[in-house]
Amino acid sequence: MTDVRARLVNLFFVNGQLCLIEVFSNKLRSFISSFGIFLGVASLLILLSFMHALRKNVTDSIVAMGGLDIITITKLAPETNAEALAFRRSPGLKLTQAEALQREIPEITMVLPEASSGHAELSVPGKEARANPVAVSLPYSDVFNYQIGSGRAFVQDDFDQAAKVCVIGSRIQERLFPGVPNPVGKSLLFNGMSFKVVGLIYTEDRWDWRSRTMLYPYPTYERYVGGQDNVLGSIKIKVKTISRLAQTKAEMTSRLISMHRGVEDFDVVLNEDKIKEMEDTQRALNILIVVIAVLSLFIGGISIMNIMFATIGDRVREIGLRKALGAHKSDLFVQFLIESVLLCFVGAMPGMVFGSIPTFLPTELLPMTPTLAAADYLLSIGFTIFVGIGAGVFPAWKAANMRPIEALQYA
Amino acid sequence: MDIATVLETKDLCKSYYLGNDAIQVLFDVNLCVRKGDFSAIMGPSGSGKSTLLNILGCLDTPTSGEYLLNGLPVKTLSQSRLADIRNREIGFVFQNFNLLPKLDVFSNVELPLIYGNVSKKERHALVEESLKSLGLWERRHHRPNEISGGQKQRAAIARALVKKPCIILADEPTGNLDSVTTHEILELFKELNARGNTILVITHESEVAGTTNKVFHIRDGRLYHD
Structure with a gap:
């Protein structure tokens, strides 16, 4: 038992120490040889960190979209003159139509009007901010998971009185109220009217599109902003049964067409489709990342294999000497395999540091927040060991199987 | 025989x-x-x-x-x-010493013991005995290129002797x-x-x-x- 232990310790640990001396006695050569692994591991980690950021964006978007049971009716812009003429016949998208749909289609549980006039300027004396003002109904912030960081959410009174109140995102706050930690109670100008800030929308990172959003009560839009037509940009509808989404959509579409005098100047989109689209995109990205990582590590592995063959060619006499001193095939096989893995780590360690850089960059510099978990580093280490073994196995086998006399007499 | x-x-x-x-x-x-x-x-x-x-x-x-x-x-x-x-x-002594250039004298002498699966403690004792008997103990941390030809051959002899x-x-x-x-x-x-x-x-x-x-x-x- 002691013999087996001593054999294993010598085979792996002591051999490992000798390999460390070998690898680090030629630092520059070792690093250049393992540069492919450096690039492979760095690109793997960079891609993984962005993949995590994308996944988080998708998850956040799914939450922000209110889940699968939401159908969105969006106003379409005409693309041709004929369409423009036809669209004029339609009364446009109105809350009354959605309310009628709710009465007629029992599947519809909630109608959430959403009036957005696109980007608009908000201002306070001396400062301006581009924002996306959206007029919403009372349950809107609950359905779409808006979190209020400070201040309050809308209350029934705001809607009953069509109050000029708003909640704003963090980037609007930064622009309009710099240095003011809590601008609740302050006023801003929108559409020439003064709106009182009653709450702040909480967002985890500043790239969240909700950080540029200003929400205000839908009745306020009807009375002061929308004009007489009160045409909506979009209406979100919550339904009872997810499995009947397609039928509900078809039913809504046909009824809306008749309400719009036969003109289809709107689009009915299921969240399910959007989510599926995002997930498909993400799946494609995942495959791309795996392909890139595997390819770069494969190329790195080839260069390690090449240098290992060259190393063995340079050290034939040493192999002969080791055999003369009593090294078994397994000693030499393990020695060169460890050396190959160590060589990979010479590239992998700085690769890990380099690959982590995006996670330390200020969030202002990137359009998302890359993150890395311990599992990603473990994956990189696993890949490195795998590539090291893969690249070292043939050279090590060649070294282990040299005939001692031929190796010792090699000139 | x-x-x-x-x-x-x-x-x-x-x-x-x-x-x-x-x-x-x-x-x-x-x-x-x-x-x-x-x-x-x-x-x-x-x-x-x-x-x-x-x-x-x-x-x-x-x-x-x-x-x-x-x-x-x-x-x-x-x-x-x-x-x-x-x-x-068998203990080998070669004409061109055949010491590994990247290892110091101690590690060169230690090699046969590593391949013989000798424990670390025992290895150190045997290498010390071998190097001392050949007057090389003071040179144990030197690499082969830092010692004379005679010392190199003595190191090679120490390596040949270390497993008795x-x-x-x-x-x-x-x-x-x-x-x-x-x-x-x-x-x-x-x-x-x-x-x-x-x-x-x-x-x-x-x-x-x-x-x-x-x-x-x-x-x-x-x-x-x-």
């Missing part, structure tokens, strides 16, 4: 093959080295002395004939068993040394022999052969006793 015989060859032959042509380099070599012998095999270059040493050192195998090391018929042993025998029974082998096979051990260092190394061999070590030296120099107790001559692959 009596108990005091360390190695013995009977009608040992070695041929190399170039295509279908066999080139015989050793012819019916009969050699016997007993425990405590300090012998030399002397012959000119190309006489087959290194081929014989390689076979005696279990680095190569004979084409025919018999070779017994401590009574074991070497020809029938597997590669793994031969590696064990090289590790335990039954025989030391030295291939032209003074071939790369000046006359003063040659004398020093030969004195060292004599001292080691006096301590009970069995030594077989291969040389083409009569001065070296002259320091040994028994000389075999090899010419054109045939061994002649003195």
Whole structure:
């Protein structure tokens, strides 16, 4: 038992120490040889960190979209003159139509009007901010998971009185109220009217599109902003049964067409489709990342294999000497395999540091927040060991199987 | 073969093959080295002395004939068993020292013990004993390029001795040394022999052969006793 232990310790640990001396006695050569692994591991980690950021964006978007049971009716812009003429016949998208749909289609549980006039300027004396003002109904912030960081959410009174109140995102706050930690109670100008800030929308990172959003009560839009037509940009509808989404959509579409005098100047989109689209995109990205990582590590592995063959060619006499001193095939096989893995780590360690850089960059510099978990580093280490073994196995086998006399007499 | 015989060859032959042509380099070599012998095999270059040493050192195998090391018929042993025998029974000393340049003297001497699966504590004790007995303990952290030729050969001898082998096979051990260092190394061999070590030296120099107790001559692959 002691013999087996001593054999294993010598085979792996002591051999490992000798390999460390070998690898680090030629630092520059070792690093250049393992540069492919450096690039492979760095690109793997960079891609993984962005993949995590994308996944988080998708998850956040799914939450922000209110889940699968939401159908969105969006106003379409005409693309041709004929369409423009036809669209004029339609009364446009109105809350009354959605309310009628709710009465007629029992599947519809909630109608959430959403009036957005696109980007608009908000201002306070001396400062301006581009924002996306959206007029919403009372349950809107609950359905779409808006979190209020400070201040309050809308209350029934705001809607009953069509109050000029708003909640704003963090980037609007930064622009309009710099240095003011809590601008609740302050006023801003929108559409020439003064709106009182009653709450702040909480967002985890500043790239969240909700950080540029200003929400205000839908009745306020009807009375002061929308004009007489009160045409909506979009209406979100919550339904009872997810499995009947397609039928509900078809039913809504046909009824809306008749309400719009036969003109289809709107689009009915299921969240399910959007989510599926995002997930498909993400799946494609995942495959791309795996392909890139595997390819770069494969190329790195080839260069390690090449240098290992060259190393063995340079050290034939040493192999002969080791055999003369009593090294078994397994000693030499393990020695060169460890050396190959160590060589990979010479590239992998700085690769890990380099690959982590995006996670330390200020969030202002990137359009998302890359993150890395311990599992990603473990994956990189696993890949490195795998590539090291893969690249070292043939050279090590060649070294282990040299005939001692031929190796010792090699000139 | 009596108990005091360390190695013995009977009608040992070695041929190399170039295509279908066999080139015989050793012819019916009969050699016997007993425990405590300090012998030399002397012959000119190309006489087959290194081929014989390689076979005696279990680095190569004979084409025919018999070779017994401590009574074991070497020809029938597997590669793994031969590696064990090289590790335990034979200490090699080479003309060009064959020290690993990236390892210090201590680690070079330690190598056979690592391959022999000796524990760390025991390894350190044995290396210390070997280096001290050869006066190299102070040089243990030096690399081969930081010591003299004589010290390199002494380090190589320390490595050969560290596993206390039954025989030391030295291939032209003074071939790369000046006359003063040659004398020093030969004195060292004599001292080691006096301590009970069995030594077989291969040389083409009569001065070296002259320091040994028994000389075999090899010419054109045939061994002649003195």
